[in-house]
Amino acid sequence: MARRWIRIRLGKRPPPRCRRGEECGIARWTWNGWAMDIRYLYSALNRVHSVSTTSKASLLDHPDLLLRMRSGGSVPEVHPSLSKAVANLNWEAALEEDKDLESKGIRILSWADEEYPERLRSLPDPPPALYVRGRLETLKPPAIAVVGSRLSTVYGLGVARSLAGDLVRAGLCVVSGLARGIDTAAHEGSLSVPGRALAVLGTGPDRVYPRENEGLHRRILESGGAVLTEFPPGTPPHPRNFPQRNRVIAGLAWGVLVVEATERSGSLITARFAAETGREVFAIPHNLTSRTGIGPNSLIQRGAKLVLQVSDVVEELPEGIRAALKPETSESDRxxxxxxxxxxxxxxxxxxxxxxxxxxxxxxxxxxxxxxxxxxxxxxxxxxxxxxxxxxxxxxxxxxxxxxx
CATH class of the missing domain: 1.10.10.10 (Winged helix-like DNA-binding domain superfamily/Winged helix DNA-binding domain)
Known part of the structure; x- marks a missing residue:
C-alpha cells in the first residue's frame, strides 16, 4: 500500500519521509498519524521567546522546517537566530507540559486545527497555538472587543457593562482582557447571555491575573464562555505580554470598542492593532475634562465611530454578519x-x-x-x-x- 501523508490545513509541504515506526519529530509518526500531533509542534513554537511574533509566524505553513530545526539539522531557509532558538527548546518538557494541560481539560488549538479562529488567520503574526478553557463554540459567533482603562470611572463601568450586555443580546460575542476596570465590567455585562463571554489572558492558562478576578474567570466558564491565551503554562503577568495579548483581542473581533482610556492606555494599542488589520474602531464620547476620556475622544477625532447605543456598532458590521445575528431576550431586559x-x-x-x-x-x-x-x-x-x-x-x-x- 502506498503511504498517504496528511497535509495540514494551509500547509505547503508533506513531512519528511520516515519509515513506519521510526521517530520523526516529537511523536511516533505513521503514514496517517502526522496531523494528530502537529499541535504539539506549534505549541512548542509558542515557547520561543527570543524572536518576534512575526518571525514565528513565518514558520506556520512550514512544519517540515520546524521538524528539521527540532532535530538540530541545518535549515538554510530560516534565519540562523530563529533556527538556533527553536533547536534550543526543551521539546520533551514542552510535550509533557502540553499533555498535562490536555489531561486537565485545556484544549490546544494549533494553526493546523480547523477550529482555529478564522479571524486570527488574517493577522500578520497569528499565534502558532492557543490554550483554551471552556467551550470552543464561544469562538464561533462574530465578536466585538470591549476594552478600556483599568483606572475606570463609574460612568465608564456602567457604559461598558450596559453595552456589553446589549451586544450579546444582539447576537454577538464580547471579548476582553480580564483586566481590572472596563474589561471586568465588559465581561460582567456579557454574562447576561450564556456562552457569549470570551476572555484573553496575558499569562499562561494556569494563572489568573489579577487574582481578584478569579471569581469572574470561574463565572465565564460556568456560563458557557471561554478563556484563552497564547502564553504557555507558568507564564507570569509580565508587562511585555499585554501588548501581545491585545493583538489577539483585536484579531478575534470584527471591531474594537474603546470605552475609556488615558493618553498612554494599552487600550489604544488594541485600537491601533484593529485599525492596522482592517477592523472597525469604535469609541464612547466623554467629558472634555475627563482623564480617561482623552483616549476615546482622540480616537473619535481621528475617525473612530462615536457610539451611543448598540445599533451604532451593529450597523457597521458586514451585511452577511448582520443577517446571521440571532438577537436574544434576557431577564435583564424585562x-x-x-x-x-x-x-x-x-x-x-x-x-x-x-x-x-x-x-x-x-x-x-x-x-x-x-x-x-x-x-x-x-x-x-x-x-x-x-x-x-x-x-x-x-x-x-x-x-x-x-x-x-
Missing part, C-alpha cells in the same frame, strides 16, 4: 422598569445614578430611611439587576431606566 419594586426600593432607586456612585450615608440622608432599610433596598435593587455595588460600599445604576408603561 427588568428594566421599577414597577415591581417596593415603595422604599423605588425611593432609593430615585437617588441612584449611572454616572456617579452613592454611599449608604448619602442615600440615608436623601431618602430619610434608616441605614438598615437602605441596605435592604439596595440588596433588592441588586437582585433585580437595577444597581451594582462598587468598592467602598458605593452604589450606582447599571443603566438608565425606561419609564414603566
Amino acid at each position: 427588568a428594566s422598569t421599577p414597577a415591581d419594586l417596593s415603595e422604599e426600593g423605588r425611593k432609593v432607586l430615585a437617588h441612584l445614578s449611572p454616572d456617579s456612585a452613592r454611599s449608604v450615608d448619602t442615600l440615608c440622608a436623601a431618602t430619610g430611611l434608616p441605614a438598615a432599610e437602605v441596605l435592604a433596598r439596595l440588596f433588592e435593587l441588586q437582585m433585580g439587576g437595577y444597581c451594582v455595588e462598587l468598592p467602598g460600599m458605593r452604589y450606582a445604576l447599571k443603566r438608565a431606566l425606561r419609564e414603566p408603561t
Whole structure:
C-alpha cells in the first residue's frame, strides 16, 4: 500500500519521509498519524521567546522546517537566530507540559486545527497555538472587543457593562482582557447571555491575573464562555505580554470598542492593532475634562465611530454578519422598569445614578430611611439587576431606566 501523508490545513509541504515506526519529530509518526500531533509542534513554537511574533509566524505553513530545526539539522531557509532558538527548546518538557494541560481539560488549538479562529488567520503574526478553557463554540459567533482603562470611572463601568450586555443580546460575542476596570465590567455585562463571554489572558492558562478576578474567570466558564491565551503554562503577568495579548483581542473581533482610556492606555494599542488589520474602531464620547476620556475622544477625532447605543456598532458590521445575528431576550431586559419594586426600593432607586456612585450615608440622608432599610433596598435593587455595588460600599445604576408603561 502506498503511504498517504496528511497535509495540514494551509500547509505547503508533506513531512519528511520516515519509515513506519521510526521517530520523526516529537511523536511516533505513521503514514496517517502526522496531523494528530502537529499541535504539539506549534505549541512548542509558542515557547520561543527570543524572536518576534512575526518571525514565528513565518514558520506556520512550514512544519517540515520546524521538524528539521527540532532535530538540530541545518535549515538554510530560516534565519540562523530563529533556527538556533527553536533547536534550543526543551521539546520533551514542552510535550509533557502540553499533555498535562490536555489531561486537565485545556484544549490546544494549533494553526493546523480547523477550529482555529478564522479571524486570527488574517493577522500578520497569528499565534502558532492557543490554550483554551471552556467551550470552543464561544469562538464561533462574530465578536466585538470591549476594552478600556483599568483606572475606570463609574460612568465608564456602567457604559461598558450596559453595552456589553446589549451586544450579546444582539447576537454577538464580547471579548476582553480580564483586566481590572472596563474589561471586568465588559465581561460582567456579557454574562447576561450564556456562552457569549470570551476572555484573553496575558499569562499562561494556569494563572489568573489579577487574582481578584478569579471569581469572574470561574463565572465565564460556568456560563458557557471561554478563556484563552497564547502564553504557555507558568507564564507570569509580565508587562511585555499585554501588548501581545491585545493583538489577539483585536484579531478575534470584527471591531474594537474603546470605552475609556488615558493618553498612554494599552487600550489604544488594541485600537491601533484593529485599525492596522482592517477592523472597525469604535469609541464612547466623554467629558472634555475627563482623564480617561482623552483616549476615546482622540480616537473619535481621528475617525473612530462615536457610539451611543448598540445599533451604532451593529450597523457597521458586514451585511452577511448582520443577517446571521440571532438577537436574544434576557431577564435583564424585562427588568428594566421599577414597577415591581417596593415603595422604599423605588425611593432609593430615585437617588441612584449611572454616572456617579452613592454611599449608604448619602442615600440615608436623601431618602430619610434608616441605614438598615437602605441596605435592604439596595440588596433588592441588586437582585433585580437595577444597581451594582462598587468598592467602598458605593452604589450606582447599571443603566438608565425606561419609564414603566
